[in-house]
Amino acid sequence: MGDKFQLIHDVSPGTTGWTVKVVVAEKFSPRVAQRSPTKYQNLTLMDSEGSTVQATLYGQNITAFQDELLLGKTYLISNALVKETNAEYKAKSGEIQWTISGRTRIRRVEENNSNLLISTYSFTDFEDLPKYMDSNVDISVIGMIIDIKPRRIIQTRFGKECQVQDLVLVNKRFDTVLLTMWETFVDNECKYICQNLRKKLILIGKHLKVTSFNGLSISTKADSSFFIDGEFELVEEFKSWGHTNSEIIDNMISEKHYLTSTPSKLSSKLSVPTAEKDFTEIKNIQGLKTVKQFFWIKGKASVKVLNQTYWYMSCNNCNKISSENYGDIYQCVFCKCTDAKAIPRAKVYMQLTDPTGYINATAIGNPAEYFLQSNAEILMNQTLIPTAASMRLSMDEDEIFYVKAITQELSTDCKFEILFIVNPSQIAGDKNKGKAPVEHIGNRFDGEIPSSLLGLNFLESLQLQENNLASSIPGFNQSSLREFKVSYNNLSGKIPDTGILQSIGFFICW
Secondary structure: OOOOOOOOHHHHOOOOEEEEEEEEEEOOOOOOOOOOOEEEEEEEEEEEOEEEEEEEEOHHHHHHOOOOOOOOOEEEOOOOEEEOOOHHHHHHHEEEEEOOOOOOOOOOOOOOOOHHOOOOOEEEOHHHHHHHHHOOOOEEEEEEEEEEEEOEEEEEEOOEEEEEEEEEEEEOOOOOEEEEEEHHHHHHHHHHHOOOOOHHEEEEEEEEEEEEOOEEEEEEEEEEEEEEEEHHHHHHHHHHHHHHHHHHHHHHHHHHHHHHOOOOHHHHOOOOOHHHHHOOOHOOOOOOOOOOOOEEEEEEEEEOOOOOOOOEEEEEEEEEEOOOOOEEEEEEOOOOOOOOEEEEEEEEEEEEOOOOOEEEEEEEEEEHHHHHHHHHHHHHHHOOOOOOOOOOOEOOEEEEEEEEOOOOOOOOOOOOOOOEEHHHOOOOOOOHHEEEEEEOOOOOOOOOOOHHHHOOOOOEEEEEOOOEEEEEEOOOOOOOEEEEOOOEEOOOOOOOOOOHHHHOOOOEEO
């Protein structure tokens, strides 16, 4: 970027006649101040040594400069108002802050400083995301956008309606993750992405957080920022990889397996504690009144109230309750999706216990299906009060629960929701002893299904859809098997009478 201009640290309140060459490293969405109706927009500017300063535009200056100070571009800036940052914001915004107004001189410089800019990023691998789940740690990611879900409206626990939209990102190992965009990111970034989805855009995101919402996903924060198809060598390398693997990626988009995560898939990704001291004793959260906390608990779960409804009809876009019939297409009153589909969703109210006490908790979706060892469609069609023969109602051994505590409406006490259930044998370092999935989907394997495969100890999930497998399904007696999916093959003959089909949650073989 040259060195004939001042650097950011050379400029302080009272400095005159200065000009600094900077690249726009981050450009945040305009926001309204908490203590006044004033609208403002923050930017992060970076000089040739990598030093940064926060610059702010207020009111009408936001619109006036909207075509200036473009993300990733280089500028000469002079005559900005330089002042010390208020003490309460120094930790985040730095000692000095610039204010850009009509008096500020800004001149575009045709330089490519992308290598300098990208050198400041530290990307988190998708496989490392569980380490930061529900923490305050900022992460940065890079991925190819292969899908975008419909926009939806949600209501926060404070009663505010917000718009959100989910993107599906894939990395070079073909791992996928959901990125939830909130509010202004829906109006800006998501609108652009929808218009250019077929281009398989490369997204670089900064200041993101990892959440346990809907499994494991990434979400924007107020200060998140994005480069979409930025002019970086890293992006060009990613696009080249995408071109080379276009057939595989197109197949992923067509099949959309990334939209369904089985319990075994989710639990294998989590950073589950192993030491007893890292688990929370239930006695320490009984009567809890603090808003939104997360805990790992080791114990057992059981259904104490048999006469309950173990499913509800829901919107496939937002999971909210629906009054429609199964399979109906309708406009959801909650998320406003105009082509929502009514689908069943598992739900169970249970008691969670450890040696120190118990709490009542709810499990919805995947954890409910895992606990009951059934699925939502089976539960929907069940008319009799359940018994131990039709579904699991209690656990014989300790399992590990990831629990969220949130304040109830009209009460100061917390309610508890189970987000994940993990068998201790699935934890890293003991995987060979635990239940395991076998997944070979869409590989075009032919021949018979090996009987030895169904004889594997602790096999929990067998998914062989979309191959060219022939002959009949071999007999098996694998009590740990919870998923058996062999649809879209050339199988024939009868389904084997194993005597354990009632315990299998998903048996799909059309």
